[in-house]
Amino acid sequence: MDIDLCFTVVQPAPDGYESAVPLVLIHDGGGTSVNYYYLHSLDRAVYAIQNPSFYSGEPWEDGIPEMGATYARLIRSHVPAGPILLGGWSLGGMISLEIASIFSRQSxxxxxxxxxxxxxxxxLAPKPAGRTIVPHKLQFGKFTKPETQRLSSNCMAQAVEMAQTWTIPVWRGCTDETEYIRRAAFEKELSRKMKTNHPESEEHNEIPMRDLAALPQAILLRCNETVPVSTPEDPTAICRVDVARDSEKLGWEQYGYDFISAVLQIPGHHFNIFSDEYLDDLTSRIKVACRMLERTNI
Known part of the structure; x- marks a missing residue:
């Protein structure tokens, strides 16, 4: 799939909101950006990125960091300058961290x-003691083609593996030198590969630990329900996305950076927040989150 076709305009800026900071939403684990088109107006330009490997089914050799590097190039080609907001559902939020890390290192x-x-x-949140993690059977709309269901399920399986093996970015305040060295080596090798495939890419710029950039602030929209699990034979079973549901910040306290400045509750569970009954609430919270980040950082 032509990678440029993976970057789409979800909502052009409405009249009177041309100066609002644009929002780029990254696909979830299923690989598509279709759910973002269900949102009501967010009072700003909204773009979305779909997984370029959705139709081929090819895995990302270097996981989430490779996705971040690829999407950073894509964003820069469409939104070359100015402040932007990043975000996304589930995996999309993780990839946003990668993209932010890349922009913090590059000119x-x-x-x-x-x-x-x-x-x-x-x-990387540990499984709660005494609980069994069970896979969630994806639910699709009645008009979703079987082939699309197969492709999305494949993307989801790859996303789970990538998330579990993610060499996560390091930022200002990092105190784990081993983690810094591991991440720096990973970035150097990934940059070499990107340069080979895209000669116009910037040369790798290794940042000393003391000069790492600050992690941008984030607003976390948090579901207030757990995913229903129908395993009567095992009452301890939970869905993977609920392993840190008892944590106010969904486990991000363990990341080591105090970057989530606010948590906004949203109705529903992880897999039904884009359903019709919750769209008004979800849109409202995203809109509030964007405005909070604008007010704090402009």
Whole structure:
């Protein structure tokens, strides 16, 4: 799939909101950006990125960091300058961290003002003691083609694996030198590969630990329900996305950076927040989150 076709305009800026900071929403684990088109007006330009490997089914060799590097190039080609907001549902919030990390290291006219994380759970959160994690059977609309269901399920399986093996970005305030060295080595190798495939890419710029950029602020939209699990034979069973549901910040406290400045509750569970009954609430919370980040950082 032509990668430029993966960057789409979800909502043009309405009249009177041309100066609002644009929001770029990254696809969830299923690989598509279709759910973002159901949102009501967010009073700003809204863009979306779909997984370029959705139709081919090819895995990302270097996981979430490779996705972030690829999407950063894509964003820069469409929104070359100015402040932007990043965000996304589930995996989309994680990829947003990668994109923000890349923009913080590269010379760019773009500045990430903040991140809107839509029920993105810290992927390295440990399983609660005494609980069994069960896979969630994806639910599709009645008009979703079987082939689309297959492709989305494949993307979801790959997303779970990538999240669990993610070499997560490090930022100002990092105190774990081993983690810094591991991430720096990973970035250097990924940059070499990107340069080979895209000669116009910037040369790798290794940042000393003391000079790491600050992690942009984020607003976390948090579901107030758990995903129903029909396993009567095992009352301890929970869905993977609920392993940190008892944590106010969905486990991100364990990341080591105090970057989530507010948590906004949204009705529903992880997999039904884009249903018709919750769209008004979800749209409202995203709108509030964007305005909060604008007020704090402009």
């Amino acid at each position: 760019s006219e773009l500045r990430v003002l903040g991140i809107v994380m839509i029920d993105s759970v810290y992927p």
